[in-house]
Amino acid sequence: MQSRIDFMLMVVLIACATKIASDIYTPSLMIMAQQLPGASIDTIQLSFPVFLFGVAMAQLVFGPLSEAIGRKRPLLIGLMIMGIGSVLCATATSIGALLIGRGVQGCGAGALYALWRAMLRDVFHGEDLAKRSASLFVLIMGFGSLAPVLGGYLVLIGWQSNFWFMLVYVLITSALVWKG
Secondary structure, three states: OHHHHHHHHHHHHHHHHHHHHHHOOHHHHHHHHHHOOOOOHHHHHOHHHHHHHHHHHHHHHHHHHHHHHOOHHHHHHHHHHHHHHHHHHHOOOOHHHHHHHHHHHHHHHHHHHHHHHHHHHHHOOHHHHHHHHHHHHHHHHHHHHHHHHHHHHHOOOOOHHHHHHHHHHHHHHHHHHHHO
16 A cells, blocks of 8 residues: 555656646746846746757657656656756856756656656556546646745745755655655
């Protein structure tokens, strides 16, 4: 029973990572536009499609890769990429560096986004799969809507704290994946 709880916790963290990373820093946009050299609100907003482009492209790679070599290694690689992207964003000193970081972060998030559904299908079937998937979608929407609220509190420390938070999130999730 405990192993199923651990598995579901891991899947929840993996499934929510993309939505949280996408939205957590939205309260920081104006501050980032003021503090990053060469940035404006328009260029800062480019970080959203850059992130989503990375998510989309990574799914094309990590989905088939996980079918070929299993789920664990691609998950750990995706988490590592997402962590590197988070560090690049947190340490960005220009808009260009931030956009590169968001692209890298998106690639890692895309790996996670591609794999959590497959992981559920690997373990659960039929009605049990439907129940767990429905519950998971509710959690993703709930945590996703709380991400900007959390980001609003983190911005009081500094806009970089949103990305440092994502690094800690990735490290915790990596530990669970490694253990699992």
